Amino acid sequence: MTKCFFYFLLLLTFYSCSQDTNTCLQPIEASLRLGTYKYADTSHKDSLLPNPMIKVIGDSIKTWVQNQKNSSKFALTLNPKADSTKYTFQIDAAISTFDTIVFYYTRSLHFVSVACGYTYYFTLNKVTSTHHDLDSVSINNFNVTDNATIEHVKLFY
Numbered sequence: 001m002t003k004c005f006f007y008f009l010l011l012l013t014f015y016s017c018s019q020d021t022n023t024c025l026q027p028i029e030a031s032l033r034l035g036t037y038k039y040a041d042t043s044h045k046d047s048l049l050p051n052p053m054i055k056v057i058g059d060s061i062k063t064w065v066q067n068q069k070n071s072s073k074f075a076l077t078l079n080p081k082a083d084s085t086k087y088t089f090q091i092d093a094a095i096s097t098f099d100t101i102v103f104y105y106t107r108s109l110h111f112v113s114v115a116c117g118y119t120y121y122f123t124l125n126k127v128t129s130t131h132h133d134l135d136s137v138s139i140n141n142f143n144v145t146d147n148a149t150i151e152h153v154k155l156f157y
Contacts, residue, residue: 024116030144031075032103032122034153036091039135047157048072053093057086057100073151078144080107080120091133091157101129101137103153105144112146121145124152133157 038047048070056077068074079085083104090098105122112119122144129137135156144152 024113026112026116027146027148028112028116028119029077030119030121030146031148032078032124032144032153033148033151034074034076034155035151036072036074036155036157039156049091051093053088053090053098055088057088075148076103078103078105078120078122083107089129089134089155095133097132099130099132099134101127101134101155103127110145119146127153129155 036047036049036052049072051069052071052074054074054076076085076087083106084102085105086100086102088098089101104125104127106125107120107122109118110121111117124139124142124144127137127139137156138154139152140154141150141152143150
């Protein structure tokens with residue numbers, strides 16, 4: 001009987017030493033959201049692109065390609081180890097022309113929770129681009145956080 005009690009106590013000790021898994025149930029990566037617009041007289045119209053392609057250039061954390069057919073809204077990642085991230089943007093992947101867009105920003109470390117840890121939030125300083133297909137670029141909201149409802153940058157073509 002004491003032997004069973006000893007094994008039970010030993011099992012209980014090992015069970016109490018096991019680590020609980022802290023599951024992070026919320027998104028922690030802040031994404032830069034952008035929309036494409038076409039000038040229509042004096043108003044700006046949200047415009048679906050038939051076959052757009054966005055690729056990251058350089059030493060970003062993720063080598064990343066986004067190819068969404070018939071889309072006008074995109075979510076991009078910014079490099080938390082650099083002060084800028086560069087992308088190529090094609091309005092139509094079937095056409096060989098593309099524009100280069102560079103996002104310049106400052107980074108700030110943000111505590112999410114014990115389970116999720118830390119993430120980076122960004123403050124956009126400026127955006128530059130070439131103008132092969134794009135007419136202009138404007139910053140709509142400078143603060144890039146985990147809020148998925150905010151559009152940060154507007155691309156006009």
